[in-house]
Amino acid sequence: MISNYTAIEGQSFRYWILLGVLGGFFLLGLGAFIYMEVYGHGVSNMTNQVVWGTPHVFAISLLVMASGALNLASMATVFAAKQYKQFRRFSAFLAIVLLVGGLSVLLLDLGRPDRLLLTMIHMNFRSMFTWNVFLYSGFTVLCFLYLWSMFEHEKYVKIAGSAAFAGRLILTTGTGSIFGVIHAREVFYSAITAPSFIAVSLTSGTSICLMLLVATFHYTSRPMDMRLVHGMRNMLTFFTLLVFYLFVIEKFTKYYAPAYYDVESWILAGPYSTLYWGGVIALGLLAPLVILFNPRSGNTLGGIMAAAALSILGEFAFVAHTLIAGQAYPLQLFPGHDISSIFLDGQSAVYSPSLVEILLGLGGVALAGILYLLGIRFFRLLPKKAEAPDEWHPWSP
Amino acid sequence: MTMDRRTVLGMGGAVAAGVLLAPGVQLIAAPPSNETSAAGSQRWAMLVDVNKCTPGCTACLDACRKENNVPLFGDPARDVHWIRKVEVQDKEHRRAPFTLPVLCNHCENPPCVHVCPTLASFIRKDGIVLIDEHRCIGCRYCMIACPYKARSLVYFSTRFPKDGNPRVPIRAKGVVEKCTFCVHRVDDGQLPACVETCQGSGQGAMIFGDINDPQSEIAQRVKTLRTETIRADLGLKPHVHYQGL
Ligand code: SF4
Ligand code: SF4
Numbered sequence: 001m002i003s004n005y006t007a008i009e010g011q012s013f014r015y016w017i018l019l020g021v022l023g024g025f026f027l028l029g030l031g032a033f034i035y036m037e038v039y040g041h042g043v044s045n046m047t048n049q050v051v052w053g054t055p056h057v058f059a060i061s062l063l064v065m066a067s068g069a070l071n072l073a074s075m076a077t078v079f080a081a082k083q084y085k086q087f088r089r090f091s092a093f094l095a096i097v098l099l100v101g102g103l104s105v106l107l108l109d110l111g112r113p114d115r116l117l118l119t120m121i122h123m124n125f126r127s128m129f130t131w132n133v134f135l136y137s138g139f140t141v142l143c144f145l146y147l148w149s150m151f152e153h154e155k156y157v158k159i160a161g162s163a164a165f166a167g168r169l170i171l172t173t174g175t176g177s178i179f180g181v182i183h184a185r186e187v188f189y190s191a192i193t194a195p196s197f198i199a200v201s202l203t204s205g206t207s208i209c210l211m212l213l214v215a216t217f218h219y220t221s222r223p224m225d226m227r228l229v230h231g232m233r234n235m236l237t238f239f240t241l242l243v244f245y246l247f248v249i250e251k252f253t254k255y256y257a258p259a260y261y262d263v264e265s266w267i268l269a270g271p272y273s274t275l276y277w278g279g280v281i282a283l284g285l286l287a288p289l290v291i292l293f294n295p296r297s298g299n300t301l302g303g304i305m306a307a308a309a310l311s312i313l314g315e316f317a318f319v320a321h322t323l324i325a326g327q328a329y330p331l332q333l334f335p336g337h338d339i340s341s342i343f344l345d346g347q348s349a350v351y352s353p354s355l356v357e358i359l360l361g362l363g364g365v366a367l368a369g370i371l372y373l374l375g376i377r378f379f380r381l382l383p384k385k386a387e388a389p390d391e392w393h394p395w396s397p
Numbered sequence: 398m399t400m401d402r403r404t405v406l407g408m409g410g411a412v413a414a415g416v417l418l419a420p421g422v423q424l425i426a427a428p429p430s431n432e433t434s435a436a437g438s439q440r441w442a443m444l445v446d447v448n449k450c451t452p453g454c455t456a457c458l459d460a461c462r463k464e465n466n467v468p469l470f471g472d473p474a475r476d477v478h479w480i481r482k483v484e485v486q487d488k489e490h491r492r493a494p495f496t497l498p499v500l501c502n503h504c505e506n507p508p509c510v511h512v513c514p515t516l517a518s519f520i521r522k523d524g525i526v527l528i529d530e531h532r533c534i535g536c537r538y539c540m541i542a543c544p545y546k547a548r549s550l551v552y553f554s555t556r557f558p559k560d561g562n563p564r565v566p567i568r569a570k571g572v573v574e575k576c577t578f579c580v581h582r583v584d585d586g587q588l589p590a591c592v593e594t595c596q597g598s599g600q601g602a603m604i605f606g607d608i609n610d611p612q613s614e615i616a617q618r619v620k621t622l623r624t625e626t627i628r629a630d631l632g633l634k635p636h637v638h639y640q641g642l
Contacts, residue, residue, distance in 0.1 A: 040570035041535075042552035047474035051537040051550060111535015111550060111571030115515075118532055122516045129514035129538055183508065183631055184544030331546050333499065333627055334485050341483040341499070343546065344473060 005089065006384055008220045010377035022369040029363010032356045033108040041111060044357045049349035050327045055109035057320045057353075058361030061204070062102030062368060063136070063175055064197055065315065067168040068205015070095040070143065074168075075235070077146075077161030083231060083392055086383040088157075089150050091209060092164065093375050096143045098208070101368030103136060105361055128178045135167075135174040142167040172198045179322060186263040187326035192250045196318075199246050202239040203288075204315035206232060207308035214305065216376060217386060224386040226301075231394040233304045236311060237292045244285055263329060271348050272325035280321050284314015298397040324351055437522035440636065441578055442608035443592065444615050444624065445497055447641040449602035452496045455482060456599035457591035461500075464579060464590035466561045470553050477549040479576040480591055497642075498591070498603070501526060501547035501576040502627065502635030509539035509548065524636055525578050533572040540573060544631055548575045578605075608636070 008015075036043055046053040073091035076084040084091075107113055123130050142164040149156035176197030179188035210232045217224040254260040267276060288307040297303030328349040333339055339346035375381060461467060461480045469476050479500060486494035503526045510518045510526060517532035518539050528539075540548045551570045561567070564581050568574045579589035587593070588605050595603040606615035618624070618640065625642045626635040 040553050041550060042470070042472075042475065042570075046550075046552075048476075048478075048540070048549045048552075049474065049546070051540045111537065111573070112533065112569075115532070115534045118515045118517075118534055122532060124511075124514055124516045126511045127514045127538070128512065129536060133514070178538075182512075182542055184542060327541065331544055333483065333545065335628075336488055338486045338488060339483050341481045342473065343476075343478045343481045345481070345483050345499075345546065349474070 004384055005380035005382060007378060007380050008216070008376050008382070010373070012219075014219060015373070015377075019370065019373055022366040022373070025359075025362050025366035026370060027363075028359045029105075029361075029366060032359035032363065033113075036109075036356055036360070037113065043354070045351060045354040046357075047349060047351065049330075049344060050324060050351040052323055052327065053351065054320075054353035054357035055105050055360045055364075057316065057323055058364055059102045059106035059109070060175060060323065061316045061319045062098050062105070062364060064172060064201040064319065065204045065208055065312070066095045066098035066102060067139070067172040067175075067198075068201035068203070069098055069209055070164060070168050071202055071205050071235070072209050072232070073146070073161060074165040077157060078165045081231075083228060083388045086386055087209070087213065088161070089147060089379075089381045090213065090376075092143045092147045092150070093379070093381050094209065094212065094372065095164075095168070095205075096140055096147075097368045097371035097375060099136060099140060099143075100371060101364040101366075104367055105364035108360060108363075128174065128181060132174050132178065135171045139164070139167045139171045168201075169198060172201045179326065184331065185326050185329070186260065186332070187267065187329050188322060190250065190254075192246060192253075193322070196243070196246045196250065199239060199243040200315050200318050203236060203243055203311045206236045206239060207311040207315075210236065210308045211305060211312075212372070213386075214301065216382065220382075222382070222385050225388040227388040227392065227394055228386055229301065229304060230299070230396055231388070231392075233292060233298065233307070234394050236288070236304075236308060240285060240288055240292070240311065244289070247281075247285070259335075266329055266348070267325060270325075270329075271350075272321060272328060275317060275321045275325065279317025280314060283310050284317050288314070293397050295397045327351075435521040435523035435525070435584075438609060439523040439607045440609040441503070441523055441525055441583060441605070442615055442619075442636040442638060443500075443578075443589070443603060443605050444618055444638045444640060446602045447495055447497045447639055449600045450482075450495075450497050451600055452482075452484065452494075454599055456594045457498050457603065458482065460590040460594035461576070464562055464582075465565045465577070466558055466567050467574075468551070468553075468555045468567070472552075475550075475552040477551065477574060479549075479574070497639060499545060499547075499627070500591075500637060501543075501578075502545055502633070502637045503578055505634035505636065506632060508542040508544070508633065512538045512542040514538065521580075525580050525583070526575075527577055527580060528573060528575065530566075530568050530572050530574070535571040535573065537573060544628055544633070545635075548573050 044053055070091055072084050073088040075081040076088050107116060119133055146160040146164045149160040173194045176194030180190060180193035183189055214229060254264050288310045291303050291307040292298045328351060330346050330348060458480055465479060467477050467479050480498050482496050483499045484494055484496045503524055505524065507520055507526050510520050514536060515532050515534055517529045520526045537550055540550065550573050551568050554570045555567050557567050582589060592603045592605040595601060604615055606613040608616050608619060610616055619638055622640050624638040624640045626638055
């Protein structure tokens with residue numbers, strides 16, 4: 001079924017323009033990093049209350065998406081969905097480049113990035129961060145092994161693919177746990193935070209694969225069977241419902257406990273509620289579901305692409321909301337009391353992204369984009385044409 | 398041109414494997430965690446009598462800023478605060494509001510230390526929680542984890558103040574800083590600057606001592622009076638105690 005893999009030619013004007021634009025954003029990101037390095041984090045809009053700002057939103061969104069991008073490969077290797085076997089290489093490669101993009105933003109946003117090596121010399125195994133250093137590098141190794149076995153030794157694919165699958169679940173659990181384990185912050189502290197991150201990784205990862213595959217096939221004039229797009233759409237629909245379910249459970253559980261009334265009302269009606277209702281719920285969850293379940297838009301390429309783009313937007317909104325609202329909610333030094341101080345105790349923090357932070361974040365996205373473009377040009381990652389087995393008929397609305 | 402994918406894949410894998418393994422290799426050679434000369438039998442602690450702390454008094458804040466060269470940038474959201482006065486009012490307004498100083502609690506189970514990836518945040522044997530400013534990478538995870546907002550990131554370049562205290566080095570931009578219980582003074586047998594000032598020119602609301610020494614005033618008062626810590630429910634065992642909360 002699988003036609004031969006080939007690298008793309010990468011000679012077209014469009015290819016170079018795209019590379020040039022991404023290169024420009026990458027340089028702007030680098031400039032933003034240097035600017036912040038020279039003048040300090042004072043040039044950003046971060047404060048002593050919102051200490052992780054927009055760069056973290058980009059970084060974590062990319063890392064979460066990276067783990068989800070591997071999903072397509074896992075579907076083929078672990079869940080024997082043969083029709084996606086032809087995308088395994090693409091999927092594993094995309095996972096690596098998104099990871100690299102996200103990590104670079106995370107590292108360049110450190111107060112002292114020059115001391116990065118210290119994380120490898122002095123390690124604290126109680127810290128979720130230390131675990132994440134291992135998880136990220138471990139996941140990259142597993143993806144490389146997986147790719148290598150696909151290229152060279154098909155017989156190891158099953159084991160490497162299964163290991164990468166497990167690796168990515170652990171990875172996203174680790175990312176979610178950076179927040180989930182923080183007792184002091186009512187907004188994140190929950191056992192459901194990590195599973196929600198996994199579910200969101202599945203929606204955003206599937207969406208990015210879907211969008212990149214359709215775009216790449218279109219621009220390189222490679223044929224793709226529409227049934228494959230429909231199959232991926234169904235995955236996206238399923239994962240979006242999963243996210244919805246987890247969100248409902250979380251709200252339901254928290255609203256049952258009076259201790260959470262204050263924080264939950266703040267989330268649903270406070271200063272960051274627009275991000276929650278508008279970004280996470282309306283754009284990120286409801287709009288894709290409406291599009292995908294509609295027999296007209298749910299079956300057209302345009303509709304499916306729009307739903308995928310909205311899911312990615314929703315992922316960013318989810319990460320931004322968890323992160324920013326989670327920090328902006330004032331720490332409750334004296335529950336049941338109002339507090340105030342010159343350190344802005346008791347006040348919801350005001351935060352909006354600054355240009356330098358946005359550029360740094362976009363730099364990471366651009367880096368991932370550049371690596372992707374170079375990857376498909378130098379490696380045989382994509383099939384010449386994407387076909388689906390005749391007897392396979394994915395469900396359609 | 399298509400690169401020899403075997404080479405490139407191999408190289409990529411090797412780099413990634415190197416990154417994965419390097420920490421483990423380094424780990425063997427890593428020095429033991431922060432050893433200090435602090436005695437393990439001591440446990441420094443502070444007690445604040447809230448009834449004596451008057452709303453307008455900022456003697457402890459001023460003394461701290463001077464003693465520890467704590468910078469003020471004129472930006473309330475990004476100024477560095479080692480100690481601050483917090484005004485507390487019950488939501489129903491049944492009680493008169495009161496104020497109290499809040500600082501690092503030098504928790505016995507400090508989440509800031511637990512989350513610090515480089516062990517830059519550490520707890521001494523005598524319970525003082527410190528930051529090794531040469532090891533802090535400015536990841537700010539400790540700030541996320543501390544429930545008391547006791548830590549500040551240095552957002553701007555700092556300069557040694559003209560009349561600064563030479564015993565306390567300033568902190569570079571990009572690292573996190575917080576109250577040290579005036580460790581340099583405590584190690585010399587002195588009281589933290591805030592406590593000394595509060596007892597002198599202030600209201601006499603603060604005392605400091607070794608809570609493990611049954612003869613000390615702080616141990617006596619914690620034993621006989623009703624004292625509390627902030628958010629004791631979090632289980633961090635703070636070592637700043639309050640009387641009259
Ligand atoms: S008060 Fe905050 S900074 Fe101080 S020891 Fe406790 S957790 Fe750490
Ligand atoms: S900011 Fe510094 S002290 Fe805080 S967790 Fe990171 S490395 Fe440790």
